[in-house]
Amino acid sequence: MPIWQKRTHFVVLAGLIFFHLILISIQVPLGSEKKLFGRAVFFVFSPLQKGVVSGFRGVRSAWTGYFDLRRIRQENQKLKQELFFFSQEKRFLEDRLLLFRSEAEVRASLDAFRQSLITARVVGADAGNYYRSLILDKGSLDGVKPDMAVCDRFGNLVGRTIPPVSLKEAMVQLITDPESSVSVISVTDRVVGIVSGRQGALCGLKYILSSVGGGQEGEELITTGFDKIYPAGIRVGQILSIKPTPSVFKEIVVKPSFSFSALEAVAILPRVSGGAE
Amino acid sequence: MKGSVLKDILRAGLATAAAFFFYSLLGGFGPSTLFVLNAFSVVVVTFSVGQGEIFGAALGAVCGLIQDSFSLGVFGVAGLTKTLLGFWTGYVSRRMDVTPFFRNVAFLLVMSSLELVLWVLLNALVLREHVDLRHGLIVLQPLVTALLGSFILNVARRIQARRA
16 A cells, blocks of 8 residues: 555645645745735635624624613714714814815815715734734725725724725724834924834834934824825824934834724725825 | 535534634624634634544644634734644544543643644744734633633533433
């Protein structure tokens, strides 16, 4: 009897390992997009995931709705939704004003912004890399496309939508992902740099020369819009610490403005052109 | 024989669906719990002890790839580690008696810990960065997997004994 028939289990294991190694090796070095096979699996399972969470939420909501005073609850939900939109608008307006735009420009931007805002709920998280991605319950049928900015309910930047975007679900790359990059400016000293994820829940402000002055601990960072993905003026985070290094650039640690524990609902912003002036 | 294999595959499919259900629920309502409880690992170890290494490896590959599809990490890393988890759990459990509850817990703890170590190493190798261990919270994952897996196996054995 040939040896591979005697050792079938090892042959199967070797085959599976080989398959996975091929799968992993075609992605290294890491690209920005998932490969076709990965996308296909996401397309198949993401509606199921959304169905499970929505179903459970539906049951929970029916249960609480039965016992609650319905009218008050509906009114409360309406107010909450309005508050959500108002806080987004307020944040957007304040940030635009900070960038010294004219009133007409601000109004035009605000109108466009209000019409195309998409609200979504978080239906999944990344089990292996908690600070890298999220799954939302809105997809291409709701107007979601890759590279749309995502904010929390207070208007703080969370990340951007990335492929794969399925019909009713989308994946979000968080700003805490080391692969992400956001063009930012500090509100006081007007220092311009790139915010990327570090290990864990913190970000880093990159490419600030050690010789350059400005930038102080506690200073707020907002988007510039230069990257053509994130609209200008969205709050990104606060400078936590600044350390000089032997290299040309400073080591600046940034604490993101959004909170991981308050990420149940988010807003997907339309892609807008323009940057800080 | 053929009917029995089909029944096992159907059972594994249902268990994978159940694992996916819990994974989705946990992800939707308490994302950080995904670090402590990996429902896919529980399914893989439970079935590997009962069905052997080939079945465990195949089930591990399926469960791992589903988990990978919802992650922004490298697609295939969880697939590979869960394949190995399924294989070595099935392989070792056929060669030693892991029926007593506490022996089973210890056995599954070792197997799941090996999987976690391999996953951390592979991620560090492929991503070229330190893996976020959530302040050590992830270390609890093998323990939870071992306890849950042993509990399910114990309940299944009792049900079988009653039927017999």
